[in-house]
Amino acid sequence: xxxxxxxxxxxxxxxxxxxxxxxxxxxxxxxxxxxxxxxxxxxxxxxxxxxxxxxxxxxxxxxxxxxxxxxxxxxxxxxxxxxxxxxxxxxxxxxxxxxxxxxxxxxxxxx
Amino acid sequence: xxxxxxxxxxxxxxxxxxxxxxxxxxxxxxxxxxxxxxxxxxxxxxxxxxxxxxxxxxxxxxxxxxxxxxxxxxxxxxxxxxxxxxxxxxxxxxxxxxxxxxxxxxxxxxxxxxxxxxxxxxxxxxxxxxxxxxxxxxxxxxxxxxxxxxxxxxxxxxxxxxxxxxxxxxxxxxxxxxxx
Numbered sequence: 001x002x003x004x005x006x007x008x009x010x011x012x013x014x015x016x017x018x019x020x021x022x023x024x025x026x027x028x029x030x031x032x033x034x035x036x037x038x039x040x041x042x043x044x045x046x047x048x049x050x051x052x053x054x055x056x057x058x059x060x061x062x063x064x065x066x067x068x069x070x071x072x073x074x075x076x077x078x079x080x081x082x083x084x085x086x087x088x089x090x091x092x093x094x095x096x097x098x099x100x101x102x103x104x105x106x107x108x109x110x111x
Numbered sequence: 112x113x114x115x116x117x118x119x120x121x122x123x124x125x126x127x128x129x130x131x132x133x134x135x136x137x138x139x140x141x142x143x144x145x146x147x148x149x150x151x152x153x154x155x156x157x158x159x160x161x162x163x164x165x166x167x168x169x170x171x172x173x174x175x176x177x178x179x180x181x182x183x184x185x186x187x188x189x190x191x192x193x194x195x196x197x198x199x200x201x202x203x204x205x206x207x208x209x210x211x212x213x214x215x216x217x218x219x220x221x222x223x224x225x226x227x228x229x230x231x232x233x234x235x236x237x238x239x240x241x242x243x244x245x246x247x248x249x250x251x252x253x254x255x256x257x258x259x260x261x262x263x264x265x266x267x268x269x270x271x272x273x274x275x276x277x278x279x280x281x282x283x284x285x286x287x288x289x290x291x
Contacts, residue, residue: 029191029194029197029242029244030194031193031194031195033193047193048194049191049192049193049194062223066223066224090223092226092227094226097214097231098214098216098228098229098230098231098232098233098241099230099231100226100227100229101244102223102227
């Protein structure tokens with residue numbers, strides 16, 4: 001009998017707790033991660049911070065002199081693999097103007 | 112033949128609930144009042160009644176154009192999952208620039224190209240917002256670069272020290288320790 005008396009207060013408290021969780025705004029910022037894989041190749045995976053993937057989004061490998069070394073698009077698994085260029089470079093994940101991620105060669109970990 | 116029905120004595124918890132439930136519910140109604148100041152402050156901030164943001168940075172001249180910059184929140188960057196830490200800025204183009212500026216971008220460090228000019232501001236030119244990723248290895252002497260792109264194809268850039276744009280972010284970086 002006692003437990004029934006507390007059903008409603010417990011539900012009210014639960015509802016209040018849920019309301020408190022809804023504060024964080026939902027954003028979908030672009031993100032991209034590159035790492036070295038075998039045979040001097042680099043694999044980059046793109047996506048958005050809401051958990052969605054980025055198949056078909058442009059990913060270019062650009063030299064420090066602004067020449068595009070490897071033009072490309074992410075595959076169906078939101079990733080792309082390319083050979084590490086000899087020249088200095090950075091990776092540009094380009095989901096549209098202002099929706100980009102730059103990854104400098106210094107930030108790509110070598111195994 | 113006496114039928115005695117022995118009523119079970121109510122438990123202490125039940126007795127207390129029945130005695131105080133009215134007052135407890137009044138207290139529940141008072142709970143939202145505690146959140147009112149924050150609610151009204153936020154409503155005023157997002158409506159623009161309390162200015163462009165919590166902390167005004169000032170007016171920045173970018174070539175022939177200018178814009179007013181403000182931090183949305185006077186606090187360090189907020190985490191956004193695997194995308195890293197984000198800091199929100201608001202901006203308003205000056206009246207004379209509104210018709211000429213097509214896009215505004217924000218980046219820490221000098222952009223390599225217009226394509227990599229950083230995050231784009233969106234919203235009305237009177238009050239637009241951008242959410243800037245703050246790399247963990249950002250240095251305390253980093254500069255915040257503003258790139259404006261005109262409808263005529265021209266591009267102008269200006270920079271201000273990050274310490275001027277957001278002291279809270281500098282404090283946050285110092286607290287996390289320098290990462291190289």
